[in-house]
Amino acid sequence: MAVTALRAPATFSLSDRAGALFEPALRLWTALVYAFLFIPIALVVLFSFNASRLVEIWTGFSLKWYGIAWTDPSILDALRVSLTVAVINALLATVFGTLAAIGMQRVGRRTRTAFELMVYGTIVTPEIVIAIASLLFFVTINVDLGIPTIVITHVVYNTSIVALIVRARLVGMDRTLDEAAADLGATALQTLRRVTIPLLYPAILAGALLAFTFSFDDFVLTFFVSGATSTTLPLRIFSMLRFGVSPVVNAVATVMLAVTLLCIFTASMVVRRHGRGDAESGLLLAAARSAAQRRTE
């Protein structure tokens, strides 16, 4: 009796009438929320394949908007900028974040607390504030805005994300392996290269993919520090939206969606294959994303 209740707690008070309505109501609510979450995105994808220029009425299947997007130099250029920024950002943030996560475990308590304060500071500070602060900074010290300034600004936040993800794995890891390596005569650098980093590999890869995705998707930071000459895909979409939603915008958005989902899918597969439950990897991704809406988005 107790065991069945554990497995299916929703049935535990079927005896009263409210209880009988509880489970169907829960299911209905869940279905509605999922519909709410998916319908808008589904419409974007659907209308990117619409034959008509209209974005509200379906007239037939066509790939022509992808063709138009693919031959539009401004979109291709934005894609090039987005990929350049996202890749460099991911490389830098992954190196900085991974080293920082390992370092955090080895320094004294006060250094760690001070460092953690900075990590959380970068995550909690609203994206718009970081955006204008960086803009003021770059303009005042006479740096031309462009791809380098976008990368610099993105790396601040993404280093924190990678550091948190790698640290989450480090905390659950067996430190005796490091010590054993040291006992067997490995130098600190050898231990890092041969023992610590291989063990951290799934978290590092997941962190890198997330850093790529954040950067690839980012709008607010990029909008303020990009200057007039460098436009990323989200900025391009935003400026196209001034003339209303068009099938070309939908096609670009759908391609971006595909790229992002591929990254996320890979990241969660990597994390999952290395012994973490789905729920946990989902939460990891969620924790990482959480601040992003400050971003994010």
Next chain:
Amino acid sequence: MVAVLRRVSTAAGGVLLLPAALWYAAFFIVPLGFILLFSFLTSADYGGIDYKFNLGNYPQLLADPIYVRIFLNTLGMAFSGTVLCLIAGFPLAYFLATRAARWKNLFLVMLIVPFWTSFLTRTYAWLILLSDNGPLARLLHSTGLLTGDLGFLYTYKAVLMGVVYNYLPLMVFPLYVSLERLDKRLLEAAKDLGAGRLAAFRRITVPLTMPGILTGCLLVFIPLMGEYVIPAILGGAKSYMIGNLIGDEFVSAHDWAFGSALGMAVIVLLMALIAIYFRVARRATSAEMAL
């Protein structure tokens, strides 16, 4: 010997922190220092800054009722958005937490997919659905539920809906973790002792999932205070938020000093709210469960 080794290891740890620490110092701390400094300077006429000390930027913020209104509007939006996410998200999290493992994973993945769609895409998607000739308007017209325009876009409500849409998963994940950890035998025991479902919910489920509720609220509320994209796309004049105001001071108004003061005000406000949150969290949950 051990002490020496430890000291060497600590020094090495410091070296590992160095790249990130320098990056933070140069490109996070220093820029924040810049807006603090600029908030006490004078804006030049056509953008840029005059290095003249000026205490007037902060009083200006309080003097003009329109700025106060935008601050209150933002707080209101963040508060209603958080509450709506909690109301919509709690049953969903409960549903997820009470499924069998196989379904649970599927449903969680389905929650992550929209969450990872580009923020911009997720937001403008509503322009299609809710436009005056959009699918929803035509559905309502054909069923006779609506005559005339939908008129939903570019209103406060449209922004609020966009907010709930974008932030809901942030609320659901921590709620799910708390509900998942909840010992279901306690609910059994409550039932055996004669408690109804509502009483059990109020006396057991809610108190024991309080850490998740508080975390979810924090995760939604904080980024919402600085929201920029949703009001810019779905909003109108009445749904203007602080983030948009700050952005406009740099993009169109070119009042950098005042924009910096606004930025500082948001940071201070958020720090105060986070401090309050931790006090509430400590009181509402045992010290062990708070983090």
